[in-house]
Amino acid sequence: MKLAFIGLKGHVGTVLAGVKLLGDVEVVAVAEENLVLMASLIKKDPGLAKAQTYEQWRHLVEHTTMDVCCVAGESGQRFEQLLLLIERGVHVVSEKPLVTTLADLERLRNAFAKSKSQLTMLLELRHQPKNARMREIIQSGAIGEVCQVTTQKSYKWGERAEWFGSRARLGGTIPYIGIHSLDTIRWVTGLDFLHLAAIHGKIGRPEMGETECHASVLAELSNGASVTARIDYLRPAKAGTHSDDRLRVAGTKGIVEVNEGDETISLMTAEKTEHIPFGETNNLFVEFVKFLRGGEVPCITADDCFRSTEIALRAREAADETKMVALTPMHPVRG
Secondary structure, three states, X not given: OEEEEEOOOOOHHHHHHHHHHHOOOEEEEEEOOOHHHHXXXXXXXXXXXXXXXXOOHHHHHHHOOOOEEXXXXXXXXXXXXXXXXXXXXXXXXXXXXXXXXXXXXXXXXXXXXXXXXOXXXXXXXXXXXXXXXXXXXXXXXXXXXXEEEEEEXXXXXXXXXXXXXXXXXXXXXXXXXXXXXXXXXXXXXXXXXXXXXXXXXXXXXXXXXXXXXXXEEEEEEOOOOEEEEEEEOOOOOOOOOOEEEEEEEEEOOEEEEEEOXXXXXXXXXXXXXXXXXXXXXXXXXXXXXXXXXXXXXXXXXXXXXXXXXXXXXXXXXXXXXXXXXXXXXXXXXXX
16 A cells, blocks of 8 residues: 655654554655655654655645555645545545635535545544543443533644644634544534534734634534533643643533543542543554455544534634534535
8 A cells, every 4th residue: 555645744643653553555755845844754764764755745646656645734735635635536644624614625525525535534532542431431321411521622832833823824723723622522422513602812922823822612512411622722831741631521420531641531420439541542544544445434434524624613613703603414425
């Protein structure tokens, strides 16, 4: 199987780790306009050493025969890249979100529905062992029916490339990092989103340009449960970890939660409080390749990619326009 990379930003380490685990996937080409970044990663990872390199991603698409492409460049360029790959029948592992506008999402959906490509997205929180075990606990009925979900995703801003400060190039904080929280809620609970309201803003952080330093999403799930998602780039530079992720799900019979740095999941019911070890997960890219070779449907399907992108973009819309938005029921992209 031949693999190419358009962009080497974001979570490409997951794909490169999967390449090593599989052993029979060849990285044939890499396109990255940041030549320093490309040289650094090629030096660190032997799997990239024999790849043909390009500075312009269009040259890669025009001159490369590939089975799968990992698309991990700037968010604002992704629609055009995905569209060209899908039209050629190439399978895709995409960074998140798929696109940065609802109009482009609809155009991509229509193109994908007519193509032979398969698609997954680097929504890595689904493959974190703690979240996989949270899902198992909730789906087992241990906390009863889900009533309330609270999440937090707090990051350091640190040193960021110029494109992070542009709405057109990044897409905004809710689509870029909030999508992780919103997708995780949907996955662990098994419930979809019905209504979204949100607030985001830029307070005293001129170095972030057009990008919001904070956002809060309030939502209703398909069973009537309430959601609060806190998202920010306000974590102090001297904090011990880059991120501070938290997830709490309260149900009719109990509460389950896990926070950054925890070694177990806390499950509290009327009978007892338990501390449950994390589960085990597969590598995201390995799972996708096995699916392409006739195996089980991956954890992150094409429908998930489109739906989670839609939810994140509609939440950004709610924040931009200070309104509550209603989501239509999800329909499979391919019938």
